[in-house]
Amino acid sequence: MMIQSQGHPSAPPIEEQPGAGMRQEDMRGLLEPYQVLAPDGELRHSIEGAIDEDLMIQMYEKMVLTRMFDRKAVNLQRQGRMGTYAPYEGQEAAQVGSALALSPHDWLFPSYRDHAAAVTHGQSLSRVLLYWMGHMEGSISPEGRHIMPPCVPIATHLTHAVGTAWAAKLKGESQASIVYFGEGATSEGDFHEALNFAGVYQTATVFFCQNNGYAISVPFHAQSASRTIAQRAAAYDMPGVRVDGNDVFAVWLTVREAIERGLNGGGPTLIEAVTFRYGPHTTSDDPRKYRDQARISAEWREQRDPIERLKLHLLKRGAWSEEHEARLMERVSALIEAAVDEAESYPKSRPEEMFMHVSADMLWPVAEQREQSGLCAERQGEA
Numbered sequence: 461m462m463i464q465s466q467g468h469p470s471a472p473p474i475e476e477q478p479g480a481g482m483r484q485e486d487m488r489g490l491l492e493p494y495q496v497l498a499p500d501g502e503l504r505h506s507i508e509g510a511i512d513e514d515l516m517i518q519m520y521e522k523m524v525l526t527r528m529f530d531r532k533a534v535n536l537q538r539q540g541r542m543g544t545y546a547p548y549e550g551q552e553a554a555q556v557g558s559a560l561a562l563s564p565h566d567w568l569f570p571s572y573r574d575h576a577a578a579v580t581h582g583q584s585l586s587r588v589l590l591y592w593m594g595h596m597e598g599s600i601s602p603e604g605r606h607i608m609p610p611c612v613p614i615a616t617h618l619t620h621a622v623g624t625a626w627a628a629k630l631k632g633e634s635q636a637s638i639v640y641f642g643e644g645a646t647s648e649g650d651f652h653e654a655l656n657f658a659g660v661y662q663t664a665t666v667f668f669c670q671n672n673g674y675a676i677s678v679p680f681h682a683q684s685a686s687r688t689i690a691q692r693a694a695a696y697d698m699p700g701v702r703v704d705g706n707d708v709f710a711v712w713l714t715v716r717e718a719i720e721r722g723l724n725g726g727g728p729t730l731i732e733a734v735t736f737r738y739g740p741h742t743t744s745d746d747p748r749k750y751r752d753q754a755r756i757s758a759e760w761r762e763q764r765d766p767i768e769r770l771k772l773h774l775l776k777r778g779a780w781s782e783e784h785e786a787r788l789m790e791r792v793s794a795l796i797e798a799a800v801d802e803a804e805s806y807p808k809s810r811p812e813e814m815f816m817h818v819s820a821d822m823l824w825p826v827a828e829q830r831e832q833s834g835l836c837a838e839r840q841g842e843a
């Protein structure tokens with residue numbers, strides 16, 4: 461069953477946005493990302509009839525919650541209470557805006573950095589922590605949602621997202637999929653295979669690339685001669701849209717449009733959300749070794765922050781106040797503390813658990829690695 465596109469009368473359709481409709485277009489000159497909410501909190505396009513104040517506040521509250529959660533997770537790792545962690549601070553608008561555009565039954569395939577998206581779609585904060593604490597419970601989708609475990613191998617989950625959307629299409633179900641990945645993933649073969657398949661079978665898949673500038677220490681220009689990720693859509697004859705990933709309105713509108721089009725038989729869309737990760741790749745690296753953090757901070761955190769720009773907008777509209785902010789911070793702190801307590805109430809995970817749950821029955825290469833690792837409790841007991 462197809463859903464009817466509700467459309468967004470005041471937002472330009474995807475085909476008219478910069479970076480879209482590249483089938484005949486020359487991409488040169490289409491580098492400017494689609495933006496609705498400028499960094500000063502002013503609107504560049506009317507969003508009347510598309511995004512109302514309730515949705516704006518929901519966006520703001522989710523972005524604040526996920527930022528505070530991300531900072532807490534980094535602190536837990538620094539205190540030795542969690543193994544490692546991949547922070548996403550700076551990328552909240554891309555993740556929250558895109559996930560809020562989904563319907564509850566849509567499939568979400570996150571990478572290791574996409575917890576704000578997973579949480580927005582219904583994953584619990586405690587499960588995110590449990591994942592990084594080495595518990596398999598951290599990989600379980602909440603009841604009634606289709607949220608896959610964070611994918612660490614780069615780009616392998618893109619084909620999975622095509623598979624679920626294709627299956628839904630074959631079954632006649634109105635169910636889309638969204639898959640999150642970084643710009644580095646677009647240099648992997650799996651990226652191209654997934655886009656090719658999605659194009660051939662016209663699946664309702666949204667390929668959501670967060671171009672955050674760096675693949676670990678490698679800047680985008682050093683790993684690709686393409687000027688944009690969005691232009692790669694042209695090779696698979698699908699729309700490619702370059703959007704300001706720090707603009708939650710532009711992200712929401714673009715993803716909503718892509719999903720509606722996909723479910724109406726229009727096939728997949730490649731979205732490039734231009735954003736930036738403020739912190740390290742994971743808690744195991746030091747970004748000062750490969751970039752100037754002070755300059756980055758001045759260019760991104762101080763001038764283009766996704767949360768600050770929405771707050772400015774809400775204040776200008778009279779839809780937010782410092783009292784609202786204080787109450788929100790109290791609520792958010794309580795939620796995060798409760799999640800930490802819950803995650804830490806689990807017994808410490810055992811190293812040999814990493815070999816379990818790879819597949820329903822343990823395959824021989826995994827059994828062999830388990831044996832060789834010397835991590836089995838029996839072996840340690842023997843030593």
Ligand SMILES: Cc1ncc(C[n+]2csc(CCOP(=O)(O)OP(=O)(O)O)c2C)c(N)n1
Pocket residue numbers: 573612613614615641642643644645646672674675676741
């Ligand atoms: C198949 C595979 N190759 C290499 C790695 C090691 N690796 C981990 S993260 C990463 C960089 C990924 O960068 P990007 O796709 O831009 O995502 P980001 O981390 O910036 O979100 C690499 C190469 C991996 N996890 N999987």
